[in-house]
Structures are given as C-alpha cells and as structure tokens.
Amino acid sequence: MHAVVCVKQVPEQNSVKITADKQINSDGINPIINLFDEYAIEEALQWAEKNDGQVTVISLGSDDATDSLKKALAMGANEAVLINDPALEHVDSQSAAKVVAAAIKKLDNVNIVFCGKQSTDDETGQFGPALARFLGWPQLTYVFKVHELSETSIVVDRALEDTLETVEASLPVVVTAVKDLNEPRYPSLLKIRKVSKQPIPTWSLGDLGLGGSDVAGNVQVADRVPPPARPSGEMISGNVQTQVSSLVQKLVENQIL
C-alpha cells in the first residue's frame, strides 16, 4: 500500500492580519500543519503500519513548508515532496489540486490519498474533491472512522450533518479527514533528529509537465475584511432565583427551550 497525504502549512491562530493588498499577513505567527491534515497523516501512518505499506507526504508551498513536511516525517512518513514554483504563489484551490494530482501521478503506485476536509486558513474545502476529480478517483469526504483498508478496498464512516454513513469503496480513492478521526502522535526526539538531515526533494511545475498557464486560476479574492465583531453577551443580574428564572424565560423567548 502506498498512501499519499496532502499537507498544508497554515498560520497557528486565525488572528492573522489583512494587508493593504488584501493578502493574509501571518508575520510572527507560528506556522503549523493544518489541523485536519494531522489526522490525515496519523490515519495514513496507522494503516501503512498495519499493511506494511508506505506513506509519502506532499505539500505545495514555500520553502518554509519543509518544516511541516519534516514534522510529518518525524511522525513516521517515509518520504516527503515539496512542490514549489514562483508561479504558484497565489494559486487557488482548484489549480493547487491540479498540480498535486500531477505529482501523485508522478509517484509510483499510489492507491490512496488522505487530505484534511479543509484548511484552517482559506477554508474553501475544495481541495480534496478537486484532487479526486483531477485524478479521476472516487472521493470519500468527511471521514471520521476507517474500519478497513486493504490493497484493494476501504470501508469508512462519514460524518454528515445528521447521519452517519458507512461506505465501502474500491481503491484508488481520495479520503478527506475530519477532526478527531484519531489521536495524532507527537514525534519523539529520536525521530526529530533522524529526519533532521533527510533531504526533501522540491518539484517545480516543469518537473510535473505543467506550466504557468495551467495554474492561472479563475478565482480571485476580491476583498477580505474581518467579520463584524460579535455583540457582547447580556449579563443577567439579581439573586440566583431571579437570574435562573430570567435565563429560562430568555431561552424560551428565543425558542431554545
């Protein structure tokens, strides 16, 4: 089994600033692996261990993203690839998926791809589905449990709004992970040291047989503004009796009870 995990490096908090030209300024904010991708990595590692398989992590990003790839290697991934090209600087989700699909085709015998359900910075939620389309593979989105995974098939639970769905599919397939799919491991110092010097190849668009026109993209962010501040809550005063009855009344008024 050869699993690929798509990893995006994102700023740790959502409290990023928006620059004059509407870009996200994450200066001074710690870069981390996208929350959902960590679950994807852990799941791939667990099944690769069971199936004697291997895991390759891919990130499309700047050179800084090697930190996230190193971390994935320290968690136990076998190989990592960075896709970096000047033409990719403001790439949209669709084009990013196209490029990563090309990278996956370039790798050998990949039979499953794990992604996070969305990234915590751009939050488009498109990447996994778009990747599946470019690969021509089925997609299993919002996966919160993987029951079985073999060389040929997979059985998962999908967490939908108000249903749990158990789905079986044949490989190859793209899986997108939700939070709490598992408990991501933290790398030991031994592993951190071991991967410290492991080279991470960088592929450019040219290496993937693509050019700038392939990633022109047709979604532009026209504006970015912070959401309106939340109105401050209402404090209920009085003694405990009045507080409780007033609270209950408000809950009833607002049809919460």
Next chain:
Amino acid sequence: MSLYFNSDHEMFRQTIRRFVEREINPFVEQWEHERCFPGHALFKKLGELGALGVSYPEAYGGAGLDYWYNVVLAEEVGRADCGGVPMAILVHTDMATPALAEFGSDELRQRFLAPAIRGELIAAVAISEPDAGSDVASIRTRAVRDGDEYVINGSKMWITNGTQADFITLLARTSDEAGFKGMSLIIVPTNTPGFHVSKKLEKLGNHSSDTALLAFDDLRVPIANRIGEEGQGFGLQMQQFQKERLIGSVSAVAGMEKIVAMTINYCRERQTFGKALIENQYIHFRLAELLSEIEALRQLNYHCTRLLIAGHDITKEVSMAKLKAGRLVREVADSCLQFHGGMGYVEEYPLARYFRDSRLLSIGGGADEIMLGIIAKYAGMIGKRR
C-alpha cells in the same frame, strides 16, 4: 523565527506541549488531590519521547543535543497547570542527573543514567538535611568506607521525588575534614536495605509532587557508586546547582507568561463599573510592567544558556537569574491573583494554586539570600575577590 531555536527545537517544543496537554493537564486535579503523581508511568512515556536525556551522551540513550533542548523542555513543562509535576520532571533531568552524566564512571552511567533516560528509573537529589539546608557545608550524613563499600548513616530532608525515586544522588561526608572538604556524591539505589522514607511531607503547595524525609541506616553501597573522586562532592554539587538554578528560572518564566496571559484575558472579560477591568490604567500598566520584567528575565536566562554552552562559569549570572525569578514569580502571583478578585482566591481558577506553588522558588534550590551572597561575593563586595 527565534534567534535561539531552530525548527527542530520547535518541533520538540510542539511534542512536549502536546504531551503536557494530553498526559499531564487533564490529571492535575486528581494528582494534586492525591498528593502525588504516578511517576513511573509518566516518566516511561517521557522516556519514549526522548525527553529525559536531551543533552546527555548518545552512548547512554541520550540525544546528545545542545542545552537549548533542555530549555525547551523546561519552558514547555513549565506551562503545565501545576508546579509539582514540572518540578518532579526537572529534578530528574536537570538536578539529580547532571553530575552523574558528566562525571560518573561508564559502569555507573550504564546502570543508572541509561535507565533514567529511558524513564525506567526515577532520580532524586538529596543534599538538604533537617539541620543543613542553605549551609550545605554543614551536612552530617556520613559515608564511611568498609572494604569496597560505603556504610551510610544520616537523614535528608525535603527530598523531591523522595517516595518514588529508584535512586538518589546523595551528598555525604566521606572524611572528617570540616566544611566543604571531604564530601562525595554517591548514587544510592532506594531498594538497598537501610533506606527508609521516614515521612512524606505535607506542604503549602506543589501538592502533586511528593517530598520526603529520608533516613539512611547502615546502608551499604559499593565504593564504585561514587561520582568522581572522593572529596570532590561539594564542588560537583555546586556545578550541578548551576543547571538546577538555570532550569528553575527558565520554567518559571514560561509559567509566569502563561499566568499573565490568562490574567489579561480575564481582565478583558470581567466588567466592573461599566467597563472591562483591563481598561483601568492601573491594571494594564501593572501587567505591562510584569511583562517587561518577565522578558528581561527570559533574556538573562538565554544569556546564561549561551554562556553555559560556550563553557563559561555561569555562577554569577545564574544566581542573579534565580534570585530574580524567585522574586518575580511572587509578584506575578500576587498581582494576578489580585486582579482576579474573589476568583483568584477560590480553587475554580488556577491562580490559587499558582500562588501556593510559586512561593517555593525563593527557597528551594538555594534561597534568595544565598543567591544574594553569591552575587555579592562575585561582585567583590565580600570574601575573596574572584
């Protein structure tokens, strides 16, 4: 990016941060209540992560890395929701084992350091006695040679990890020479006949850490358990104290930072007289002042770390850092508790525990006044000029 920490340090930081969030914080209430934490279970897990020997030689299972990794460990465990567990961990890694790691024989290190790094054995360091805390030179515990063994008699007071430790780095008199001469550091396995935990001590704070009064009653250990030469113990311990003090100050900075951040949040939310507490200049000025002092101490700690790594004697600088840390945690605890009002005084909020736990730093590892004495001596005010 920091001037001192590279991406590997930061990855290790994330590992320890998660470990604290998952394996320590959820259990703090229970361990504080039980007056002990499960040392063997916790240390085993830390050992598997490689956290207990970050700068120790690879030959004994350490990672052989630079001392900044110890700093990262101390900062991250220092952010735990209590003072007791971080103290227990750092006693093991930076207070009870540095002399063994640096000056112990190969055999002694294979027997005690390697399993300590793996987290299989818990270490304690026993210097203080009922009648000799600050005045280390007046300790009375004796180790008398009998053939190829030492026969040890005496008692040690306030020993952290004392009820759980598997071995103790013990400072004892090995000759009749008075004062700081004639002392040796000896590794004492606690399963040796003649070892007794006389009493588990009830304390003001650091409840999750076990502290004990220990007794040694005709206890026999091989001469080979001695670290370094006979009579060198005081000097070795004084060296070991420097790391103890540095790491104590480093973890204090991390804890203070967390408490101040928590207080800022609280004062943002809490409304009195129609506005958020934080809008009172008195409050935000005070917190800004504390942040400045914390930052200054952090930089002094980092300076000490650089000196230490470069092989310099850090006694003066680290004594200043330890003094400042002991005093600053008291100020931070007091002000932050004050700004929490009644919530600071009840156990629902972490301030009450922090107030209790932080008080130790001005006493343990050398009291403030001992630090002042060292600084005065190094500055040439008293004693021989250095």
